[in-house]
Amino acid sequence: MRTLFVAASIAMSLFLSSTSFGMGAEDVVKKSQAAFLYPGKDFKARVMMKLINKDGQERIRELTMLRKNFGEPGGDQKYFMYFHQPADVRDMTFLVWKYPRKDSDRWLFIPAIKLVKRIAANDKRSSFVGSDFSYEDVSGRAVEEDNHSLLREEKYEGKDVYVVKSVPKASESVDFGYKLSWIDKGSFIPWKEEYYDKRGSLSKVFTANEVKPVQGFITVMRRTMKNVQSGHRTEVVYSDVKYNQGLSDSLFTERSLKNLPREISR
Amino acid sequence: MGEGRLQMELSQEGPLDSRLYLKGDLIGDGVGEKGDADLREFYLDHSPFPFLDVRLGRQIITWGTGDLIFVNDLFPKDFTSFFVGRNMEYLKVGSDAAKLSIYPGLFSMDIVAIPRFTPSEVPDGERLSFFNPFAGRLSASGERLSAKKPSFTLGSTEIATRIYRDFGSYEAALYGFRGFFKEPAGMDPAEGVLVYPKLSTYGSSLRGPFLGGIGSVEFGYNDSREDRSGSNPLIENSSLKYLLGYERELWSDFTVRAQYFLEQMLDYGEYKATLPAGAPVKSELRHLLFLRLTQFLRYQTLQLSFVGFYSPSDRDGMLNPEVTYKINDRWSATSGANVFFGKKDFTPFGQLTRDDNLYLRLRAGF
Incomplete structure (x- = not known):
């Protein structure tokens, strides 16, 4: 009788934990990265970035972005970017080979002097093209680099979400103290992320403003990163989103950097 | 100007x-x-085959691992533009060339044929003073450097090649060139002009991740074909060139690049033995240190940079601080200074000590 009672209570507590804390925080973050950064085998989009300062002055960055996955979500990826606007970066191309567990390889092609420049990439928190997004915000941060904990589950603008706190293990390597993420329980898209500085004050806020399925993949079509301390923000709009186009490996090479294939410029 | x-x-x-x-x-x-x-x-x-890209006409070609120091890139440059503070894009000059880029798979290859010789722009007295080797002194005001280009014949076509491939994150390349010095490295005393002697070069480079940044090594052998013994004092000797480079982002939006360049004159004994009395004596080893610091501020609208060269062997160099402000997506303003120093008039930077300048550039792009 006694053994039965113990067994029943264990079963009960397991059941409770699986409902209230459905999965581990790290699993939530892994699934979120897979949904947000790795959907499809490959991806292509036209990206319009608006960099807006606190006085409302706008600068723009318009580019075509291609991504291809190599292996499972969380694994290696290659990115190719071609800049359309503004004039001082027009026709520049940028290639990233991302390896989650070591520094990415990055190359920038400067058309005016036909120079393929290798970019030192050890600081992933540097601003991407002068925007509020860092390189890491664009291509992701390895799950193992942070300690993740599930703070709570709640509703965010009517959607069921997990709220996850992520604390960098090597705090000296990053410019933030910790991050809170509001991750959709169904799609695992992050609706909101708050970055806190090392003094614990809110510094940057990411929001997914428009999300829709494209070829069955939930896609964040509009997003914003706002620096609440400087008042500067960056709004990003995706268009012409296409998945699984069978992008060839040869697109992600030095040859494409220097001699842009037509399938990219169009 | x-x-x-x-x-x-x-x-x-x-x-x-x-x-x-x-x-x-x-x-x-x-x-x-x-x-x-x-x-x-x-x-x-034009790409006639999937493995071949062809480019015909006047084109800018750049290769190698150096930043403002070139070992295996024998394509024409315009150092005058750099020294007077023009935009960096004017550092390179187009060549009238046919370039074949071949991608067979295991490696990539460029073959460039340049039928018509284009020299590098060097200080020639128009905007910048130069060391006049005939007179053995700096150029006087109004004095111009006159140099005679190689004659335009079938045999004078220059050929440059590069074979390269990746090994993981590392990029390796082999280079070859047969043509002429791009700077007037020879003298024709009969006509009183400088000339561009025949030159072949062979080299290699490797670039990749190193100590949290990007490291590179490049080597080149310059074969001065008109003075292989080194005994002709009118033509520059053969040499070996070595370049080490390292770049690292020390903190967000702050990048440091350092380079060390060594040029070793070959047959130095012959050079010393045949040098006319009174002519300036170059050292056998030329060491050159290079530093570039770049800091972006205010969402990369403000760029502070510093470029410095210093040669411990020539005891000369230059300093180039610069600030660029991007007013908006169209307009940018750049201001900077070029300061040259050197003990001797005949060294690369020493000849420019009267040419310190401040510059201001406004640029609009549409």
Whole structure:
């Protein structure tokens, strides 16, 4: 009788934990990265970035972005970017080979002097093209680099979400103290992320403003990163989103950097 | 100097995956009070096979691992533009060339044929003073350097090749060149002009991640074909060139690049033995240190940079601090200074000590 009672209570507590804390925080973050950064085998989009300062002055960055996955979500990826606007970066191309567990390889092609420049990439928190997004915000941060904990589950603008706190293990390597993420329980898209500085004050806020399925993949079509301390923000709009186009490996090479294939410029 | 430039660019896609590209500058020169035009690039691209890209016409070609120091890149440059503070894009000069880029799979290869010789622009007395080797002193005001280009014959076509591939994150390359010095490295005392002697080069490079940044090594052997023994004092000797480079982002938006360049003159004994009395003596080893610091601020609208060269062997160098402010997506303003120093008039930077300058550039892009 006694053994039965113990067994029943264990079963009960397991059941409770699986409902209230459905999965581990790290699993939530892994699934979120897979949904947000790795959907499809490959991806292509036209990206319009608006960099807006606190006085409302706008600068723009318009580019075509291609991504291809190599292996499972969380694994290696290659990115190719071609800049359309503004004039001082027009026709520049940028290639990233991302390896989650070591520094990415990055190359920038400067058309005016036909120079393929290798970019030192050890600081992933540097601003991407002068925007509020860092390189890491664009291509992701390895799950193992942070300690993740599930703070709570709640509703965010009517959607069921997990709220996850992520604390960098090597705090000296990053410019933030910790991050809170509001991750959709169904799609695992992050609706909101708050970055806190090392003094614990809110510094940057990411929001997914428009999300829709494209070829069955939930896609964040509009997003914003706002620096609440400087008042500067960056709004990003995706268009012409296409998945699984069978992008060839040869697109992600030095040859494409220097001699842009037509399938990219169009 | 005061100079206005209007640059126009035209790109036209043609049939069979071809593309015609043109970039030209109209120049209003406040020093010479004249107008000029500069056809920077004008070429046709075509890919007749999936493994082959062909580019025909006036084109800018760049390769190698150096930043402002070139070992295996024997394509023409315009150092005058750099020394007077023009935009970096004017450092490179187009070559009238045919370039084949071949991608068989295991490696990649470029073959460039340049039928018509284009020299590098070097200080020639028009804007910058130069060391006059005939007179053994710095150029006087109004004095011009005159140099005679190689004659335009079938045999004078220059050939440059590069074979390269990746090994993981590391990029390796082999280089070869047969043509002429791009700087006037020889003298013709009979005519009283400088000449561009025959030159072949062979080299290699490796670049990749190193100590949290990017490291590179490059080597080149310069074969001065008209003075293989080194005994002709009128023509530069053969040499070995070594370049080490390292770049690292020390903190967000702050990058440091350091380079060490060593040039070793070969047959130095012959050079010393045959040098005319009274002529300046170059050292056998030329060491050159290079530092570039770049800091972006305010969402990369403000860029502070510093470039410095210092040669412990020549005891000369230059300093180039610069600030660029991007007013908006169209307009940017750049201001900087070039300061040259050196003990001797005949060293590369020492000849420019009277040419310190401040510059201000306004640029609008549409």
